Amino acid sequence: MAIDEIVSDPNLSTVLNASRDTRLQALGLVDQIAAAGPIVHAPTDAQLETSKQQKLLITNLAQLRGLHRAAYFGARQTKAQTSEARQEVDRLHLQLQNLYYEQRHLQGEISACESYESVPVTISRSTRPTRTETPQEYMHSATQLAQELIKFTNSHSYQQLPLIPVEEFLTLKPEHADDDENTLMVARIEHERSEREALEQKRMELLKRKQKLIADNKRRKDGLSNLDKELEKFIDVGVLCNTFMCLPALTRMQSAKPITKLFDKNV
Secondary structure, three states: OOHHHHOOOHHHHHHHHHHHHHHHHHHHHHHHHHHHOOOOOOOHHHHHHHHHHHHHHHHHHHHHHHHHHHHHHHHHHHHHHHHHHHHHHHHHHHHHHHHHHHHHHHHHHHHHHHOOOOOOOOOOOOOOOOOOOOHHHHHHHHHHHHHHHHHHHOOOHHHHOOOOOHHHHHHHOHHHOOOOHHHHHHHHHHHHHHHHHHHHHHHHHHHHHHHHHHHHHHHHHHHHHHHHHHHHHHHHHHHHHHHHHHOOHHHHHHHHHHHHHHHHHHO
């Protein structure tokens, strides 16, 4: 693929054209000098033509340098604009990722709300018996509807908490006597949480105390074991002493040295 087909910018095309013309002119000048021979022996017309071509080449080179400088500054400006555009794209991409994250979060919240069990707002069952229903059928339907409502009401997880009775709670916290059902339930749950935290703290303190007592008992047990060993040694020495005192004098003198060693060893 030719370079003219790749480069489409007008300024760069001008630089390429000037560079190509300057190159051709320089090659032509070199061929002209080579054909004329040494410049000293060349005719006057050839020398004038060569000088004219050299001046024209210098002019083209100066023009080419100016175009190259302009193209360089243009490329640097384009790079700066490209960098700014890239930063803007990165910023927009980050905002898009944040929006995706927020969207997923909201979708999760919506799914949680949709899966939350609650009492239906609208009930298609009429509260009055129809003409085709007998009183017994209506009472049976009303009882079934009441059971369904109780089932929906008790399906919440907080209803399964082992809370203290309402009467006992109001006795402990009489300031909640006039609260509505929701506020009262929140207060009961908060009271249960605080009580459990206090009990857990006491349990941890008792556990630390238990571990400390176990360590003390182990240390005392080890001390008693060492004392038993010392007593056994003392009893053995006492038995040997009694045996020594009951021996005749000669045997006592012969056994004196081993017994002395035994005393030294125990000491």
